[in-house]
């Protein structure tokens with residue numbers, strides 16, 4: 001299959017205008033990641049780990065590389081998210097807040113060709129599983145950069161603003177956390 005990120009963005013924008021945008025977007029993402037090779041070929045090996053490909057009021061589309069042994073802090077999106085992996089494995093650690101704690105719910109490993117959909121209220125922390133980087137396409141059903149979102153303390157679940165400073169403060173080496 002031929003692939004370009006521009007073509008992918010155009011296709012997702014089209015799917016998001018269908019009568020059932022979530023079903024159409026998820027189905028399209030499944031189709032793309034079922035053939036990972038051309039996407040890998042078009043992914044630069046250097047540059048930013050998280051690259052915004054598109055955003056408008058209805059949709060945000062990102063390409064995300066996560067690294068092994070470092071875990072991005074627990075955060076919310078406040079919109080439905082669809083995550084499709086095309087190389088390596090993306091580890092999604094899902095939490096809920098309660099009783100002054102952040103409680104681990106489950107961990108989902110998203111491998112090449114897999115799509116994981118997360119609801120609006122989901123709180124997750126992310127890393128690459130194993131010893132190699134993960135590469136995924138992330139589609140958020142809203143304007144991610146415009147939304148006021150939160151990061152969550154690993155132990156207490158206390159919410160803080162999604163700022164670069166708080167993000168760096170809450171990022172952890174995997175060795176500092178339980179084996180989620």
Ligand SMILES: [Fe+2]
Nearest residue numbers: 075077124126
């Ligand atoms: Fe996320």
